[in-house]
Amino acid sequence: MADQRERRLLILAAIFLFLYSAILTLAPAVREQSWNVSYRLSHWLGFALWAALILFAHRTLSQRLPDRDPYLFPLAALLSGWGLLTIWRLDPSFGLRQSLWLGVSVAAFTAILRAPHDLNFLRRYKYVLLTGGLALTALTLLFGTNPTGSGPRLWLGCCGFYLQPSEPLKLLLVVYLAAYLADHMPVRLPAFPLLLPTVFVTGLALLLLVVQRDLGMASIFILLFTVMLYLTTDKRRVLLVTAGALTLAGLVGFFFIDIVHARLEAWLNPWNDPSGRSYQVIQSLLAIANGGTFGRGPGLGSPGLVPVAISDFVFSAIAEETGLAGTIGLLAIFGLILARSLIASMRAADKYRRLLAAGLTAHLGIQALLIIGGNLRMLPLTGVTLPFVSYGGSSLLTSFIALAFLLTIGHQTETEPAALLSPRPYFLLAGLLGIGLAAASLTDSWWAVIRGPDLLTRTDNPRRSIADRYVLRGSLLDRDNQPINATEGKSGSYQRVYLYPDLAPLTGYTNPTYGQAGLEASLDNYLRGLQGNPASLIWWDHLLYGTPPPGLDVRLSLDLKLQKKADFLFNRSKGAVVMINAKSGEILIMASHPGYDPNKLAQLGQALATDKEAPLINRAAQGLYPPGTAVTPFYHAVGETDEPASQVKSLYKSLGFYSAPHVQMPVAQPSADGEIENLRVTPLQMTLAAATLSNNGTRPAPRIALAVNTPQQGWVVLPSLSAPVDVFAADNISLVAQTLKVEDQLYWEWIGNAGSNKEPVTWYLAGTLPNWQGLPLTVVVLIEGDRPLMAQSIGRQLIQAAIKP
Amino acid sequence: MSGPIVLVLRILLTLGLYAFLGWTLWIIWQDIKQTGLRVVARKIPAIRLEVRTRNRAPALRSFSQAEVTLGRDPSCDLQLEDETVSVRHARLSYHHGQWWVEDLDSTNGTSLNKEKLSTAAVLMTGDEIKCGKVRVNVSLNGNTDIQNV
Numbered sequence: 001m002a003d004q005r006e007r008r009l010l011i012l013a014a015i016f017l018f019l020y021s022a023i024l025t026l027a028p029a030v031r032e033q034s035w036n037v038s039y040r041l042s043h044w045l046g047f048a049l050w051a052a053l054i055l056f057a058h059r060t061l062s063q064r065l066p067d068r069d070p071y072l073f074p075l076a077a078l079l080s081g082w083g084l085l086t087i088w089r090l091d092p093s094f095g096l097r098q099s100l101w102l103g104v105s106v107a108a109f110t111a112i113l114r115a116p117h118d119l120n121f122l123r124r125y126k127y128v129l130l131t132g133g134l135a136l137t138a139l140t141l142l143f144g145t146n147p148t149g150s151g152p153r154l155w156l157g158c159c160g161f162y163l164q165p166s167e168p169l170k171l172l173l174v175v176y177l178a179a180y181l182a183d184h185m186p187v188r189l190p191a192f193p194l195l196l197p198t199v200f201v202t203g204l205a206l207l208l209l210v211v212q213r214d215l216g217m218a219s220i221f222i223l224l225f226t227v228m229l230y231l232t233t234d235k236r237r238v239l240l241v242t243a244g245a246l247t248l249a250g251l252v253g254f255f256f257i258d259i260v261h262a263r264l265e266a267w268l269n270p271w272n273d274p275s276g277r278s279y280q281v282i283q284s285l286l287a288i289a290n291g292g293t294f295g296r297g298p299g300l301g302s303p304g305l306v307p308v309a310i311s312d313f314v315f316s317a318i319a320e321e322t323g324l325a326g327t328i329g330l331l332a333i334f335g336l337i338l339a340r341s342l343i344a345s346m347r348a349a350d351k352y353r354r355l356l357a358a359g360l361t362a363h364l365g366i367q368a369l370l371i372i373g374g375n376l377r378m379l380p381l382t383g384v385t386l387p388f389v390s391y392g393g394s395s396l397l398t399s400f401i402a403l404a405f406l407l408t409i410g411h412q413t414e415t416e417p418a419a420l421l422s423p424r425p426y427f428l429l430a431g432l433l434g435i436g437l438a439a440a441s442l443t444d445s446w447w448a449v450i451r452g453p454d455l456l457t458r459t460d461n462p463r464r465s466i467a468d469r470y471v472l473r474g475s476l477l478d479r480d481n482q483p484i485n486a487t488e489g490k491s492g493s494y495q496r497v498y499l500y501p502d503l504a505p506l507t508g509y510t511n512p513t514y515g516q517a518g519l520e521a522s523l524d525n526y527l528r529g530l531q532g533n534p535a536s537l538i539w540w541d542h543l544l545y546g547t548p549p550p551g552l553d554v555r556l557s558l559d560l561k562l563q564k565k566a567d568f569l570f571n572r573s574k575g576a577v578v579m580i581n582a583k584s585g586e587i588l589i590m591a592s593h594p595g596y597d598p599n600k601l602a603q604l605g606q607a608l609a610t611d612k613e614a615p616l617i618n619r620a621a622q623g624l625y626p627p628g629t630a631v632t633p634f635y636h637a638v639g640e641t642d643e644p645a646s647q648v649k650s651l652y653k654s655l656g657f658y659s660a661p662h663v664q665m666p667v668a669q670p671s672a673d674g675e676i677e678n679l680r681v682t683p684l685q686m687t688l689a690a691a692t693l694s695n696n697g698t699r700p701a702p703r704i705a706l707a708v709n710t711p712q713q714g715w716v717v718l719p720s721l722s723a724p725v726d727v728f729a730a731d732n733i734s735l736v737a738q739t740l741k742v743e744d745q746l747y748w749e750w751i752g753n754a755g756s757n758k759e760p761v762t763w764y765l766a767g768t769l770p771n772w773q774g775l776p777l778t779v780v781v782l783i784e785g786d787r788p789l790m791a792q793s794i795g796r797q798l799i800q801a802a803i804k805p
Numbered sequence: 806m807s808g809p810i811v812l813v814l815r816i817l818l819t820l821g822l823y824a825f826l827g828w829t830l831w832i833i834w835q836d837i838k839q840t841g842l843r844v845v846a847r848k849i850p851a852i853r854l855e856v857r858t859r860n861r862a863p864a865l866r867s868f869s870q871a872e873v874t875l876g877r878d879p880s881c882d883l884q885l886e887d888e889t890v891s892v893r894h895a896r897l898s899y900h901h902g903q904w905w906v907e908d909l910d911s912t913n914g915t916s917l918n919k920e921k922l923s924t925a926a927v928l929m930t931g932d933e934i935k936c937g938k939v940r941v942n943v944s945l946n947g948n949t950d951i952q953n954v
Binding site for chain 1: 806807808809810811812814815817818819821822823824825826828829830832833
């Protein structure tokens with residue numbers, strides 16, 4: 001009966017793991033969206049080893065415990081297989097090690113099944129075992145190492161294999177407490193016999209905390225001791241005392257012990273320090289958020305981004321790849337294991353075995369809840385392993401030994417269960433563990449579904465730049481569809497190429513290390529395909545590949561021919577040029593010098609940000625300069641030269657000097673409303689204001705992104721973000737433009753200077769006359785320095801080139 | 806094309822996980838049902854009690870439930886109308902495969918085969934329970950031969 005049930009469940013578990021392995025094999029093809037990839041195959045070795053070992057263990061179980069609980073072993077087998085494949089997916093070399101450890105664990109498991117079922121040998125040698133465990137733990141103080149080479153030295157190692165003695169020590173502590181308390185039952189509080197274990201456990205926990213700085217293990221020891229004492233005494237004050245003591249210890253630790261403070265701080269305020277102490281937990285939450293409801297699929301997420309994903313953060317790795325559905329399944333499996341273990345405890349034939357089984361249940365439950373809670377930011381992070389799942393030989397071995405004890409205790413024989421004074425503590429233990437698992441499910445849903453979409457847009461989510469390697473990003477084109485920035489290469493190694501580096505201050509860059517800047521940042525949603533594509537396509541691609549659909553090309557208003565000329569003329573001066581269509585506001589030229597080559601961003605790196613010349617700044621839209629005498633024509637347009645301050649303010653306001661232009665590019669914060677003395681304007685603001693002279697007194701709304709190429713409707717026009725503003729009466733402004741007219745030419749011009757003697761700036765404003773029948777144009781040249789002739793020369797050449805192409 | 810294929814596999818994967826869980830819960834449910842049915846169907850051997858009160862004809866009663874209370878109170882399964890019997894005097898119960906008798910702190914005590922009961926004792930056919938001055942003869946397994954002691 002039990003054999004048959006167990007076999008069926010094991011077959012279902014094997015089907016699940018087979019599907020997992022199959023998806024993992026195909027994952028690279030999905031990522032790169034091509035069949036011509038190198039498939040993942042090595043994990044099948046892990047699957048085969050798992051199947052063989054589980055079959056062997058199942059055979060032994062059938063022989064030794066024919067009337068066992070048929071659920072416990074398949075549940076644990078599924079967990080260990082799931083963990084094994086997850087580890088293999090994250091790092092095949094650790095996967096192989098874990099498979100070998102699974103072999104060792106199954107060997108130990110079957111060995112215990114062959115031992116006498118009353119487990120009295122443990123009881124008899126409790127002191128020997130405990131002393132042995134302590135001695136091993138003590139050895140780590142002297143010879144402790146860490147397999148990764150850094151971090152807490154909690155391991156004993158030899159010949160490439162490492163053992164963490166505090167893992168089996170937990171088990172030995174449970175055995176010891178069960179034997180000791182069963183001998184001293186019934187216990188009445190306060191009882192002298194309890195003094196010894198109390199002092200012992202507290203001392204041990206403190207030692208672990210202070211010497212080894214192992215917060216998780218110390219908490220587990222204290223909690224286990226409390227649970228076992230409560231089960232024996234049925235006195236709730238035991239729980240209250242421990243709760244009080246833990247709170248006190250937490251407070252003391254918060255103020256005096258560095259590691260406790262760091263962990264609690266990272267738990268309470270993770271968003272304050274996302275790249276430092278709370279880096280791990282925030283990356284874990286991002287992984288869970290990326291998983292969403294159904295997960296990205298095995299091999300299709302990026303759980304490797306979370307530090308120590310194979311052991312401490314294996315839960316968030318599973319959450320990312322199987323989603324909320326998978327993790328709730330995982331929590332349900334843990335719930336079932338704990339429930340069956342408690343049932344085994346209730347049915348145990350004597351007090352010692354009952355306490356032992358309950359203690360083992362508490363051990364598995366507390367440890368699972370501590371680390372899952374830590375991954376979900378439900379509890380402070382403690383570096384313990386997830387039983388059966390996490391990488392770690394000692395942990396897997398300990399979990400399988402505990403499982404063997406539980407199965408042995410739960411083996412149903414004809415004997416009646418031992419008498420139980422009161423079932424209340426057992427009910428309470430079951431209730432608390434159940435509440436813990438339910439709370440974990442709810443927290444998981446919160447991060448995965450409700451907060452998930454917001455979390456994923458965080459800039460410290462590296463998944464966006466990973467997706468950029470696999471999905472084609474849209475190109476930035478000039479008004480004649482000449483590419484400016486484009487993506488080259490093939491899926492998996494896409495790279496952004498900047499074909500016209502002189503435009504870098506405007507178009508910016510998109511880079512996995514340095515993020516995004518300029519138009520690449522402000523038009524990112526189109527270029528990344530998140531805007532302009534139908535919502536159903538975005539949803540479908542996210543479901544299939546976990547990435548946005550291919551990006552859309554964006555056509556800019558820039559005229560590359562004129563732009564090249566401007567950059568050529570500017571040569572080595574510092575400053576900016578803006579030319580716009582005075583009527584439509586389309587920006588034809590936007591040059592800023594000095595610039596940088598975004599193709600060499602990796603080599604230039606941080607030096608760019610600290611460069612005194614500020615090459616990253618787009619001087620045309622982000623550079624703020626005093627207007628000086630450049631604004632004189634506007635005074636003429638209003639008719640008087642000595643304006644009272646209030647009228648100057650209203651003039652500046654209507655010229656748009658106090659408001660940032662609405663356009664899809666980063667622009668400078670404008671000067672405060674009403675500022676006159678210290679007014680600073682950008683060349684773009686000045687150009688828009690000067691356009692009134694060429695556009696019958698109307699200030700146009702600027703445009704840079706003209707259209708986006710959508711798969712369904714072709715080029716879709718992007719409207720300007722604001723409306724034109726009428727500033728001057730058409731007649732007045734026409735007169736002003738005529739007075740500024742250049743002899744024998746079709747345009748007006750004005751040269752202004754501003755700034756102090758130390759930092760002079762030169763403005764050159766020019767534009768077509770209002771009665772000009774062709775393309776209405778306005779150009780503004782700004783040079784940092786007193787260079788009126790040069791500014792005039794650049795400006796004239798550009799406007800002449802634009803008028804007569 | 807690989808995307809939709811893997812999507813199908815991913816759906817199957819989730820279904821596989823829940824099939825495992827569902828199957829586990831289903832057989833646990835079956836297990837509970839079976840246990841329940843077994844408990845319900847467990848045969849309790851009928852107990853026949855012959856009551857001999859002073860000045861009255863012996864009365865014969867048979868019980869098939871797992872617990873029988875004896876006492877003067879009308880709510881008792883077997884009412885003994887005698888002033889030497891307490892309101893709730895003694896209890897017969899079937900567990901661990903046997904019928905047991907225990908005294909319920911009665912004033913005049915209960916004795917089994919002339920020995921005063923202090924703890925619960927196992928009953929056999931032919932035993933005589935004495936509650937106060939009322940004697941009750943026990944026969945099990947539907948054995949109708951009441952032996953007089």
